[in-house]
Amino acid sequence: MMPWLGTLQSGSARIEVITFFPLESFMKSSYLVSSAVAAALAMGLVGQVAAQDKAAKEKCFGIAKAGENDCSNLSGSHSCAGQSKVDMGADEWKFVAKGSCKGMSGMTAEEAKAKMKK
Incomplete structure (x- = not known):
């Protein structure tokens, strides 16, 4: 198994991902990456909504x-x-x-x- 290290960033939200997976299971790891990207984007949207709410x-x-x-x-x-x-x-x-x-x-x-x- 090889370690996979990555950082995803959206605005001020930052997620660091560290996982171990066999190279044969690349498809499974792409689901992990997709989930992490979706989470990072969602956190960015929540931050924008909170900022807009505070401005009002x-x-x-x-x-x-x-x-x-x-x-x-x-x-x-x-x-x-x-x-x-x-x-x-x-x-x-x-x-x-x-x-x-x-x-x-x-x-x-x-x-x-x-x-x-x-």
Whole structure:
């Protein structure tokens, strides 16, 4: 058996494949390669959809309930999603559809920073 080493890349997705197969079973290995290529392409599409989804959203401060924030807060007391301790903290944010933040009584990052200084 001979080792087969390969790297497949699509956008930022990268898959490294290492397998052993007899040379006589080349057809079987081509199915493996086809599957790896399909997986790499699928990961690239998922990344593009996620990027498009993020582009249609904005950070809205002051609307997250305790434990429902999307990421780190402005004050720096935590750095992960779901770690807020209070409801509607001015420094906590959630992603919302672009243009809908004000209707939820939310704030921009600048407004939230100004409120925190008071």
